[in-house]
Amino acid sequence: MKLLNRKQIENLSKFKDHHLLTTSFYLDTDKSRLSKKEINVSSKNLLRQAKSRLEHMDLNKEQRESLTKDLDKIKKFSSRSLPSYNFSGLAVFSCHHKNFWQELNLPEPPRNRTVFDQNPYLRPLSALIEEYKKICTLVFDRREAKWYKIFAGDITLLETMEEDVPSKVKEGGWEGYESKRIERHIATHLREYFKNIAKKTFRLFKKNSYEWLILGAQEEYSSEFDPLLHPYLKDRLQGWLHLKPNDSPNKVLQNSLELEKQLLKKEEKKLTHHFISELKRDELAVSGLKETLKSLNRGELQTLFVMRNYSSPGRTCPHCQLLFVDEAVCPSCGEKTEPLVDVIDEAIEAAWDKSSQVKQMGSPSELDQYGKIGGLLRYKAR
Ligand SMILES: [Zn+2]
Helix, strand or coil: CECCCHHHHHHHHCCCCCCCCEEEEEEECCCCCCCHHHHHHHHHHHHHHHHHHHHCCCCCHHHHHHHHHHHHHHHHHHHHHHHHCCCCEEEEEEEHHHCEEEEEEECCCCCCEEEEECCCCCHHHHHHHHHCCCEEEEEECCCEEEEEEEECCEEEEEEEEECCCCCCCCCCCCCHHHHHHHHHHHHHHHHHHHHHHHHHHHHHHHHHCCCEEEEECCHHHHHHHHHHCCHHHHHHEEEEECCCCCCCHHHHHHHHHHHHHHHHHHHHHHHHHHHHHHHHCCCCEEECHHHHHHHHHCCCEEEEEEECCCCCCEEECCCCCCEECCCCECCCCCCECEEECCHHHHHHHHHHHCCCEEEEECCCCHHHHHCCEEEEECCCCC
């Protein structure tokens, strides 16, 4: 099943067993960056690590059995489906003794991770859904208009409108005054039709709170159509695409996604530049693991930036949950710290807890040269 909306996440969150634990498995399956072999290897490693973690957990027989079965089942599922798998990420939730099993195809790569907990571990899913823009793509010509909803890589036809405005006066027909009169008539007809399209678009936006508007039409309509758009829509208009109403929904989807990707990349670049310039001015930014964890512990981070594949061991205080690179004793409470296999996972989790934004960057990114991790600060400490 594809991850398409918040409702699916809510449904998953309702699953809970008071006695048994649930396995959540996340795998990066992005074939634009990874080979089939690499994906396969990381899946196997992930499951092997999970199994060895299981051996050291304090569990009763039934709990252990159920979790072991989960891992076996996920292993079987992976080796069967990964070779022909075509999504950027995979999430599996399983609680064997309760017959609970759910797979989700993800449109973006998650961080590789296996979690055993009372509930399905859903944070990465909510973060992913939040990153998506709610898009309305309107495709029109003189005959027809179609409104599509696009979200998380999926498209739905919302409404259609048919009108059929003739394109021009027939050649060799009327001459002079009569032909001009008809032309004027057609122009008015087209304008009325465009006005109706603009009105309907505004109504749809008010009703569904879309974030972005994309228009698909011939460019010649732009000068006529643009002024008819409500300022609210003009603010949300992201661009014009060369599309026709009889183009397939898949073509509309692919073109819109391509534009979304370009715009998001641009946004990401802008944010990275802002981060780097703050760093250089020694103002509202930190970089490198040590400094970033320090700011995170203090709750100063507005945005946490991290390279998607970066992981590093670290330590945590069992008492106040602060995160460190190598402190043996918690400077805050004096408790002995405990080792963490991956402090980055915990840092992302802690950032979400403190309502900081988390931006995971794919390479290449300028962040690579700044310690692979950093953040924008809410305010300047000290
Ligand atoms: Zn402490």
